Amino acid sequence: MENILRPIYQERASHPDTLAVIMIERRNQTSPQTDNFDVALLVIVKTADRPVFIKHYEFNDQKASMQIVTDEQLQQWILLGTNRRIVDWLMNGKILFDRNEYLVNLIDKLHMFPFSERKLKIGLEYGKLIRRYLEGKGFFEARQYLDAYNHIVHALHHLARLEVIDNGFYPETTVWNQVRQIEPQVYKLYHELVDSGEALEKRLELLFLASDFLIHSKAEIGAAHLLSIMEEKDNWYFAELLEHPEIQYYSVDLGILIEFLIEKHLIEVVKVETKGQQIFHRTYSISK
Template structure:
C-alpha cells in the first residue's frame, strides 16, 4: 500500500488538529515495545494541541497491519529534551514524514539531528536535575538503612552522569547510554563496573558511588545550570519560585527545579532575598532569587 494513499490523510485524522504524520517500519524484523509492538508499520500522527488524550488505532489494509499513534506536538518537543519517550524519538529520527502542513516535523527532526547549543543547554539542565534528584534520594535511603533502594537510585544517577558526559561531547544520548559512553569516560565506566560486578558489599558500593558523584558531578553544577542562571540574569528584579516554575524555558524541569535552585543557593551561585510580602496568609516573607552580574 502506498503511504500517500493511507486513510489517515483524511478521515482518521479529522478533528485531531494534526500537523503531520510519520511512518516508521523495519522490514523483515519483528520488534516489540510499548509503542512499536509487533506491527509491520507504525504511523505517528502529531497534533498541534497542548494536551491530547491517548489514542491508538489498529488497522489492516490488504496484508499490511499497521498501528496509528496520536501524540501532541508539545509532547514530542518535550521528549526531545527529556528523552523520556524513546519510541516517539525513534519515529521522528528514522521514520518517513509522509505529510506535514507547515514543515514543523522537518524542523524538529533537523533540530534533533543537529543537536545544537540551545538543545544541549536544555538537556544538560534536565539531566543534571534528574541526577540531583536520584543522588539526594540515594543519600536519604542509605542514611535510613534502605540499601537496595539507595543502590537503585545510584545506578539511575550514574546513568544521568553518563548522559551529561555525552552531551558535553556534543552527542545526543541514546537509550543505550553505556554503549555510547564506554570509550569516552573510562573512569565513569569503571565506576559503573564497580557498582554492578564488584565483590564489595552493596552498601560499600553505594557509598563509593555517592562519593564519586559528590566530587565529580557537582563540579559541573554551574555549566549544567547555565540555562537557569541565564534566566535569573535576564531581568534586574529577583524571581519568585512560581515565576520560575512557569517560565517557558524552564517548564521541562518541572518539580526538580526547586531542588536545583536550593542547591545553587547552598553553593552561593544564586542569591536569595526574603523581603517580599507573602501572597499567602501569615507573617512570612517570600524568598526571591537572583544572580550577581
C-alpha cells in the first residue's frame, strides 16, 4: 500500500511548505476512521489557500483519500475537539514524512496536554454539557421522552469527556473505555441509562436525580477557564465576552452557561442604567 502511494505523498513531501505526512490504514471492515476508505493520507502544511483540501484515489480495487490540512486548522481541531478522529490519526498513524521533527514535537505536546489548553477544553465541554442537560430536562418535563433520552446521552458524553480531560488525557473515540477506568461513577450512569430494564421514563427520572448533584458539583472545575478570563476586568457586557479570542469558542453555549453559573452564585449580575426608564443593561462579574 505504501509503495503504491509513494509517488503521491513524495510529491507533497518535496514541497517546502509541507510539515508532515501520516498514513492511516483501514483496521476493520467498517472503518469510519478512514471514511471506509482502505487508506487515508494526512498531509500537514504551513499555509494553503484552503484550510482543508481532500482528494480521492482508486487503485487495484482499493480506495485512498488524501487530506491536506494547514497547521492552523489542525491546531484548532485539536483544541476544540471538532474533528475527534484527528488525535487518533496523530497518535496511531504511520509517519511517512516529518520535517524538523514537527510531528514528534506535536505528539509530545499531546501526551503532555498543557494545563492552559486542558482548562479551555474543560470549559467548552462543560458549556455543551449544561446545554444538553437542560434541554434534556426540558423535554423530560414536557413528556417528550425520546428527545429527552437523546439529549441526556449527549450530555453524558460531554461529562465523560470532561472527566477524561480533567485527568490529563485527550478523549479518544472510544471514550467510554477511558471513563470506565477513570471515573466509574459516570460510566455507571451511562450504563444504567442505556442498558437498564426499566421503562424509559423511569430510567430518565432516576438519571436526573443521580446526575443533578454530579453535574452541579463540577461547576467550579467547568467554569474555571471562563472565570479566569473574567478576572481581567470588573464587569463584562455579554458582547464583550463573546468578542474575547478565547471565550468566542464557547459560541452558542455561553449564554446558558452564564445563567447556570449565576444560579450557582459563581457569577453575579451588575445592572447598568440605560436611557429607558426602569430598563437596565446586564453586565456580569465574578461573585465576591
